[in-house]
Amino acid sequence: MKSLFSYKIPKNILISINLLGLLLVAFYHNSINKTTIITVLGLIVIIYLSIFILSKISSGDEYIFLIVSMLMSLSIIMIYRLSPELGLKQVIWFVIGILSLFISYFFIKSIKIWPKWMYIYIFISFLLFLTTLIFGKTIKGATNWIVIQNKYSFQPAELIKILFIFFLASYYVNIDKFENKLMLSIVSFGNIAFLFLQKDLGSALIFFTIYIIIVYVYERDRKFILYNIIIASTMAVVSYFIFNHVRVRVEIWINPWKYIDTGGYQITQSLFAIAAGSFLGTGIGRGYPQYIPEVHNDFIFSAYCEEMGLLTGIAIIMLYMIFIYRGIKITLEQKNKFYRIVALGITSLIGVQSFIILGGVTKMIPLTGVTLPFLSYGGSSLVASFASLGILQACSEVFEDEKEDNYGQEE
């Protein structure tokens, strides 16, 4: 019993949080019965088993998956509290996510010619964008969903994020063979323009930041970085005056109280929720987070702040920070250039995405709708996040063959 609470074995704390939280929430919904208990135990077994399998098959980092399973446990507890149906779906998505983690992990490890497929990445991502533009459905103000038979829907932008990182990595690996800045800029800004057309401003911002970070680290021509930043900022200012949906976001951000009954309703409710929670929170099931529209999705952070307190909110931000720290550490230790750029890209993807939405719900930056990685409810976002986690896990290992290429024969 003592070891269940010992900080020296973090995975046991994970288990006790899961048991405690899920049973409390099941009690709140008056649904302690056979199915709930089997689901809870199954979930714990899945988490324990995947930590165990990962530590056996992977010689790389052992912390990132622990951090993510903590975030994921918190996510399931809160979404189950908000709505039992969505909670059950989130468990299913979690299982699919774990599967996608292992699939992407083996995929990355078994294929050795990733850097050579640059044109394939460009082609697939533009194809996906075109299909979204033609067949896309507008859900919640952004035309970025593809719905198949009115049943299954997914966001192609989630997949394109990973393809974009792979494209940038393969470009900088092959930079000695051909250097084509025009193509780099056209592809990158083309991606961003497509997202802009779909009114998916959050993803456009994520793409741009990843692009700038990787270019900043690997571009030899320092002026090129400056030009990029200047062009992007002028474009941002111009779009404020041209596009209505950009202007509305900024105006709501500056003064949400003026639009409290229309566009500013969501953000003001979120601020009320965070304020109501104070340091220790109202306790699970005793707050009113359901007053915030879309609370299980983009605004889940406000629900944590209300019911589990600001201290939990700070803890979540710190978990993301430890995750990013590990990601940068993996980047620094990886010797293979391609995997190094991919690790950097994925770390910045998760870091930037969580920053944008955390800043958005706390009214630090204008709100743009992106999901909070590993915490929000959402199928395609969760699967994509887990797939990128699998890639990061593969990047944290040593790739032997590349070493021999670099150093020649050792005998």
Add this chain to the structure above:
Amino acid sequence: MFDILSLMVRYLFILLIYLFMFGIIRMIYLDIRGIRRRSSVTSTYLKLINKRDELPFNIEEYYTLNKDTTTIGRSSSNTLSIKDPYMSKRHATITNDRNQFFIEDLDSANGTFVNGEELLNPIRLENGDSIKIGQVNFLFVHEKNE
């Protein structure tokens, strides 16, 4: 009833989340310290084989054997003191005799195992031997620089 439970659980929850984070930061800290140690280690050292989060006591990734006699045991008077409950107070010694290393069991309760065999008499350690003391598994690394 539910209200009281929920109010009580929230304290426990925050405590557990922070404990978890503290645990992770501690593991990362030990990891960084291990890397720094390794760069300064001499050519002979013991490397931990167990995953550190399986052992509920303080243990390091590398232990250098730079003294003539290294004693291993639970008591803090040892050169290498590990608070493993399966270890005796003075469990074993590793002696350096002209760059040859010998391990000797000091009549410990649970014994010392080298490559899976229980130690009865002192034996010479070879590079790559695995040493099991209590719950802890070490790899003996002895690099010859000629």
